[in-house]
Amino acid sequence: xxxxxxxxxxxxxxxxxxxxxPASQIGLVGWLRTNLFSxxxxxxxxxxxxxxxxxxxxxxxxxxxxNAVWSVPNxxxxxxxxxxxxxxxxxxxxxxxxxxxxxxxPYEEHWRPALCILLFVxxxxxxxxxxxxxxxxxxxxxxxxxxxxxxxxGGVLGLSYVPQERWGGLVITLILATFGLAFAFPLAILxxxxxxxxxxxxxxxxxxxxELIRGVPLISLLFMxxxxxxxxxxxxxxxxxxxxxxxxxxxxxxxxxxxVVRGGLQALSKGQYEAADALGLSYWKKTGLxxxxxALRLVIPPLVNTFIGFFKDTSLVLxxxxxDLLTAGKTAIIEPAWxxxxxxxxxxxxxxxxxxxxxxxxxxxxxxxxxxxxxxx
Amino acid sequence: MSQSxxxxxxxxxxxxxxxxxxxxxxxxxxxxxxVLVVGLLGAVVWWLWSNxxxxxxxxxxxxxxxxxxxxxxxxxxxSLIEYNPTDTYLRALTVGLLNTLKVAVVGIVLATLxxxxxxxxxxxxxxxxxxLAAIYVEVIRDLPLLLQLxxxxxxxxxxPGPRQAMQPVAGIFLSNRGLKMPWVEWxxxxxxxxxAFVLGAVGTWLYRRAALQKQMQDGQPRRLWPVALGAMVAxxxxxxxAFGAPWTIDWPELRGFNFRGxxxxxxxxxxLLLGLTLYTAGFIAxxxxxxxxxxxxxxxxxxxxxxxxPGQVLNRxxxxxALRVIIPPMTSQYLNITKNSSLAVAIGYxxxxxxxxxxxxxxxxxxxxxxxxxxxYLTISxxxxxxxxxxxxxxxxxxx
Numbered sequence: 018x019x020x021x022x023x024x025x026x027x028x029x030x031x032x033x034x035x036x037x038x039p040a041s042q043i044g045l046v047g048w049l050r051t052n053l054f055s056x057x058x059x060x061x062x063x064x065x066x067x068x069x070x071x072x073x074x075x076x077x078x079x080x081x082x083x084n085a086v087w088s089v090p091n092x093x094x095x096x097x098x099x100x101x102x103x104x105x106x107x108x109x110x111x112x113x114x115x116x117x118x119x120x121x122x123p124y125e126e127h128w129r130p131a132l133c134i135l136l137f138v139x140x141x142x143x144x145x146x147x148x149x150x151x152x153x154x155x156x157x158x159x160x161x162x163x164x165x166x167x168x169x170x171g172g173v174l175g176l177s178y179v180p181q182e183r184w185g186g187l188v189i190t191l192i193l194a195t196f197g198l199a200f201a202f203p204l205a206i207l208x209x210x211x212x213x214x215x216x217x218x219x220x221x222x223x224x225x226x227x228e229l230i231r232g233v234p235l236i237s238l239l240f241m242x243x244x245x246x247x248x249x250x251x252x253x254x255x256x257x258x259x260x261x262x263x264x265x266x267x268x269x270x271x272x273x274x275x276x277v278v279r280g281g282l283q284a285l286s287k288g289q290y291e292a293a294d295a296l297g298l299s300y301w302k303k304t305g306l307x308x309x310x311x312a313l314r315l316v317i318p319p320l321v322n323t324f325i326g327f328f329k330d331t332s333l334v335l336x337x338x339x340x341d342l343l344t345a346g347k348t349a350i351i352e353p354a355w356x357x358x359x360x361x362x363x364x365x366x367x368x369x370x371x372x373x374x375x376x377x378x379x380x381x382x383x384x385x386x387x388x389x390x391x392x393x394x
Numbered sequence: 395m396s397q398s399x400x401x402x403x404x405x406x407x408x409x410x411x412x413x414x415x416x417x418x419x420x421x422x423x424x425x426x427x428x429v430l431v432v433g434l435l436g437a438v439v440w441w442l443w444s445n446x447x448x449x450x451x452x453x454x455x456x457x458x459x460x461x462x463x464x465x466x467x468x469x470x471x472x473s474l475i476e477y478n479p480t481d482t483y484l485r486a487l488t489v490g491l492l493n494t495l496k497v498a499v500v501g502i503v504l505a506t507l508x509x510x511x512x513x514x515x516x517x518x519x520x521x522x523x524x525x526l527a528a529i530y531v532e533v534i535r536d537l538p539l540l541l542q543l544x545x546x547x548x549x550x551x552x553x554p555g556p557r558q559a560m561q562p563v564a565g566i567f568l569s570n571r572g573l574k575m576p577w578v579e580w581x582x583x584x585x586x587x588x589x590a591f592v593l594g595a596v597g598t599w600l601y602r603r604a605a606l607q608k609q610m611q612d613g614q615p616r617r618l619w620p621v622a623l624g625a626m627v628a629x630x631x632x633x634x635x636a637f638g639a640p641w642t643i644d645w646p647e648l649r650g651f652n653f654r655g656x657x658x659x660x661x662x663x664x665x666l667l668l669g670l671t672l673y674t675a676g677f678i679a680x681x682x683x684x685x686x687x688x689x690x691x692x693x694x695x696x697x698x699x700x701x702x703x704p705g706q707v708l709n710r711x712x713x714x715x716a717l718r719v720i721i722p723p724m725t726s727q728y729l730n731i732t733k734n735s736s737l738a739v740a741i742g743y744x745x746x747x748x749x750x751x752x753x754x755x756x757x758x759x760x761x762x763x764x765x766x767x768x769x770x771y772l773t774i775s776x777x778x779x780x781x782x783x784x785x786x787x788x789x790x791x792x793x794x
Contacts, residue, residue, distance in 0.1 A: 051519075052519070052520070052521035053520060053521055055519060055520075059520050062520055062522075062523055063522050063523075066520075066522050066523055066526060067522060070522075070526065215424070216424050216427060217428075218428040218431065219427070219428055219431055222431065222435065229772070231775075232768075232771060232772040232776065233733070233768045233771045233772060233775075234733040234734070234736040234747070234771055235733075236736045236737065236739065236747055237736070237747065237768050237771065240747075240763075240764055240767070241764050244754065244763075245760050245761060245764055247449075248446045248449045248450065248760060248761070249442040249445055250445055251445050251448075252449065325536070329536075329537070329538035329539070330538070332538040332540045332541060333540055333737070335540060336540075336737075336739055336740055343541055343544070347544060357551075357552060359544065359545070359547075359551070359552070360545065360548050360549055360552065363541060363544055363545040366541060367537050367541055367542075367545070370536070370537055370538055370541060371533070371536050374536035374537070375532070375536050378532070378535075378536060
């Protein structure tokens with residue numbers, strides 16, 4: 018009964034016209050009040066940060082755009098020197114951009130590494146699309162990597178032969194990262210499986226490999242590749258420096274990726290293993306058909322994050338003198354005319370690295386959100 | 395009682411089948427696989443080993459660590475201990491190791507501080523501050539560390555010379571020779587005062603432990619700060635005063651083309667420290683942010699409902715829970731800082747890798763040089779992860 022009385026009493030109240038919230042709560046003013054000026058302390062922080070950011074931005078625009086020199090006639094860097102640090106000398110980038118991108122590759126043949134870079138980017142884009150995630154993708158990878166090898170080396174199909182010593186720049190960074198990935202990934206899967214194996218000898222070998230590699234810096238492996246590998250091989254047999262560094266990077270990445278893959282194997286519920294056993298599948302059938310497809314799917318976001326780290330780490334080959342993007346940038350300013358313009362070159366090289374890493378990082382975040390969507394339901 | 399209710403069948407061992415020499419026996423397959431893998435790996439190692447021995451013979455390189463006692467003859471710009479080029483390789487490598495530790499320890503402390511601040515700033519309700527922190531994290535994490543080191547080093551080298559040195563604060567000079575700042579003339583009194591401070595800190599820690607145990611028994615909280623103040627401030631000051639309170643400040647002065655006196659932070663060390671700290675702080679910020687977000691909102695609200703004041707909410711409720719999430723990934727960041735300090739070699743800071751590399755170039759002892767580098771890093775990595783595991787176990791959730 019009480020419900021009834023309540024209802025009637027409510028019904029008798031004349032309906033008030035809906036009022037909009039006070040002007041200070043909505044729109045731009047409201048947003049500013051909640052996000053920037055919610056308290057005295059907050060307002061002070063906002064003003065201080067805004068002041069610093071604006072001052073820095075003005076300084077940067079003055080240095081980078083207003084006072085900058087964009088090009089100079091034939092290596093006469095006097096115009097740049099006259100700036101005395103108040104403006105950027107982008108002329109170094111205008112002058113050396115071919116060198117930074119392609120290293121000492123023969124000038125007329127620059128279209129070949131440029132095409133390789135496009136092929137690499139295309140390969141990444143195709144691999145990132147979920148609709149292409151099927152077995153044929155491995156064949157595409159093999160085909161594209163082979164095509165890149167042919168383009169870079171030449172010597173067939175009317176392309177002139179270019180020895181490996183003359184390769185350089187961005188394409189070397191992409192080669193080290195992509196080939197490293199292509200070989201380290203299968204290795205990592207084997208090692209991760211080995212580490213969870215019940216066979217003591219295999220488990221011990223895998224644990225030793227992973228812990229040893231993860232305990233030492235990549236540089237020590239690269240040094241090993243550059244000074245110790247030649248001692249390991251029989252006399253007269255010689256592997257070129259790029260390949261040696263590539264092997265070191267594969268071994269390094271393999272250990273880190275193995276730990277990520279192992280995380281996926283552990284996250285899988287025990288029932289999946291037992292169900293596969295109950296069906297009478299052999300170890301390799303169980304792993305290939307039941308375990309890996311689920312485990313790898315789980316670890317794709319952390320895998321992409323490891324790839325980012327690994328892409329950045331390829332720059333360490335600078336220390337053993339391999340001509341990757343960063344080394345090319347560093348070498349571009351060795352010439353006396355261009356000495357002292359490191360900041361401009363490193364900003365440019367940094368922008369290239371940033372584009373690749375930022376794209377991967379955004380992709381990984383989107384993928385993670387997509388994978389987690391079904392759990393929220 | 396409980397034993398009698400347990401199913402006795404659970405204790406029965408599985409039947410032991412005799413080993414059948416057939417491919418369908420799982421154990422036989424296991425043994426065959428292991429023998430195969432170990433044999434293959436052994437063969438590869440043996441092949442590499444015999445090649446190496448042969449190559450060393452051909453090149454007449456004597457193996458062994460005897461070279462460590464030879465005169466190094468390599469100049470080292472900065473060193474924590476007494477060193478001159480006539481010393482042995484062993485001493486040169488020790489200097490390198492100390493230089494590595496110097497950058498790693500300072501880097502870990504600074505990166506933790508900056509990283510925590512940025513991580514908290516990213517969660518701030520102030521939109522501008524949060525966006526700025528987010529941009530910092532995104533940019534710093536997407537650029538190779540080596541590039542950042544070279545960038546900072548290029549900036550430091552582009553600074554004006556000592557004569558036109560920048561002077562942000564009176565007495566502190568920033569030039570292409572590094573950072574110069576005033577420093578106390580170090581005397582015995584200071585060493586003893588420092589020792590007293592360390593003893594005081596240990597004493598305070600012991601007192602805190604005892605006080606917490608007593609509190610568990612009688613429920614009376616005991617004040618910590620008077621003891622801390624006495625042991626860590628008053629005691630060192632008293633020791634310092636007892637030695638006559640020496641206090642001479644060594645100001646850097648421009649003499650000729652360079653500075654004299656004061657403390658120097660070389661451009662190499664400065665660039666390495668700056669690069670390592672800012673880079674790792676970006677990663678630590680994300681870890682701290684994730685750790686704080688992992689504490690459910692209900693915990694904050696429940697603590698506030700109990701009437702705890704904000705400091706207590708943070709210290710007693712939120713941080714202990716956030717730390718559990720933060721510590722394991724933080725460990726790997728500390729390991730990364732230590733390993734990444736090896737990039738010093740690219741900008742000419744003489745750490746262990748740089749000195750070992752020079753050593754192996756001078757002596758030709760490639761294997762020993764690399765072995766030393768790896769051994770040093772393995773030892774450091776292992777020590778850090780042991781310490782952090784101990785700390786992690788200490789703060790881990792203790793369940794009944």
